[in-house]
Amino acid sequence: MSAQRKDDHVRLAIEQQDGPRGVNQFDEVTFVHHALVGIDRQDVSLATAFAGVSWPVPIYINAMTGGSAKTGIINRDLAIAARETGVPIASGSMNAYFKDPSCADTFSVLRKENPDGFVIANVNANATVDNVWRAIELIRADALQIHVNTAQETAMPEGDREFSHWPGQIEKIASAVDVPVILKEVGNGLSRQTVLAVKDLGVSVADVSGRGGTDFARIENGRRELGEYAFLHGWGQSAPACLLDAQGVDLPLLASGGVRNPLDVARALALGAKGVGASGGFLRTLLDGGVDALIGQLTTWLDQLAALQTMLGARTPADLTRCDLLIQGSLRSFCAERGIETGPLARRTSSAEAHRETTGSTR
Template sequence: MIAERKDDHVRLAVEQQQGTSGRNQFDEVTFVHHALAGIDRSEVSLRTRFAGLEWPVPLYINAMTGGSEKTGVINRDLAIAARETGVPIATGSMSAYFKDPSSAGTFSVMRRENPDGFIMANINATATVERARRAIGLLEADALQIHLNTVQETVMPEGDRSFGSWAPRIEEIAAAVDVPVIVKEVGFGLSRETVALLEKLGVQIADVGGRGGTNFARIENGRRDLADYAYLDDWGQSTPACLLDAQDAGIPLLASGGVRHPLDVARSLALGARAAGASGGFLKTLLDGGVDALVDRITTWLDQLTALMTALGARTPADLAQCAVLIRGDLRTFCTDRGIDTGRTATRTGSPGATPDTTGSTR
């Protein structure tokens, strides 16, 4: 039953990619263009540092799948693409492994194919410390993701209905494991209050996992006989909304959920994320065109991100957080309602590459 569910998730996620309108709240974030901000491409580095980690690029393949024969093949191919491009990668939820140890190979294949890469194990918030350590050990993981998915569990016919133990479990795991702990939402977003709580629980990094990408409420509703939870399709906050909401967080933020192209990566970094993750679009590319197609797509993303940073005058991913961006539409309304000053992002000194005029000349 678990393997069948994992295969269903992949099928329904790909169907969502085919049926999407292509627009989300990232489109309400616009860079202020400065025509003389550009720098030499040779000055740009994609290396990003946060929470004691150093990644070669500010892009990662986020959690997707594992637990069945078909998803094991997907994880193998994703790991090969990560190895060839240097991007970090996360497994899908390893709950299937805990329930059926024979599925271990569908996850450990990532380390076998990507022996030197940065790999994140992924567990749910009901896991024990012992299971967290097993997941890390199986993958020789460099970090541990703990995913939060109350809405998905609520819609899932066989889902959990008890969430009160999640925060204490997260705190126990964060204190007990010897790799960084990343807590991520699966597509409904982290509020600033939640991020603040995660910091108190000892979590080192928060992945906001906002609305705009794969919608697991829709996926689980598609598995229900009556599909009677359709009213939850728009639940949660978008990724840009979450980043703006938690821009003063005391722990580093990662951005995932609705990241469609290199401009969305740049927007995420400008809104304070240290790196951006993609999953659904990468999955569709892999299933449509194979490993080579996914490697080509990731390589193109990294090349184009470098080009955008060159034009914006950002020598590092962190420099993008100095660039001025305008917030429009419903995203601006969200900011107003949450007391977020969008003027701070619109009036940044920005353009790190630009040399300010100190002569007083108005020419």
């Protein structure tokens, strides 16, 4: 049952990639173009650091799959692509391994094929501390993702219906492990209140994982004979909305959900993300063209992100947070309703210039 469900997830996720897509709020984030801020490409670094973690690049392959023979092959190829490009990678939910240890190799292949890379284990908020340690040890994980997914579980025919214990279990896991803990949604977003809450639970990083990418509530509803949970399709907030909502919270943020290209990566970094993940688009490339095609896509994305930083005058991904941004459309309306000021984002360089004039700083 679990293996079949994992294969169904891949099939239904690809159907979403091939089908019509709704409004993507990354398109409502625009860089103000300044024609004379460009720098030399040789001065650009893609390295990023947060919560004691250092990555050579700010793009990562986010959690996808594992638990069946077919998904084990997918994980093998994803790991090879990560190894060849230096991109960090997260496993899919390892709950299947806890239920059936015989599928361990569909997850351990991530480390076997990528022995020196940054690999992230993924568990749900119901996982026991013992099982969390099993997951970390199986793939020699450098970090741990705990995913939260109430909308998915609600639409899932055999899903969980009890969520009140999640905060306590997350806190227990975070205090028990010795690797950074990432709290991750699965495509419905993390509100400011949620980010503040998980910070108090001892989580190291939050991946906002917003609406706009793979819709797992829609996937689970697609497994229902009657499809009676269609009203949950598109539930939640987008990654740009979540990043704006969480401004000023003292917790490192990652962003995923609806990331389609290097410009979306740059937008998320400019909104404060330390790293940006994608899943569905990478999976589509892998299944269409094989591992070489995915290596080519990742290499192109990294090259184009460096080109964008060069044009925008950002020597590092963190420097993108100094670029002027315009927030428009429905995303601007979201900000207005949530009491988020967007004007200062459009005047970052003017504010920095005024500060330099006041202090006499040359930086």
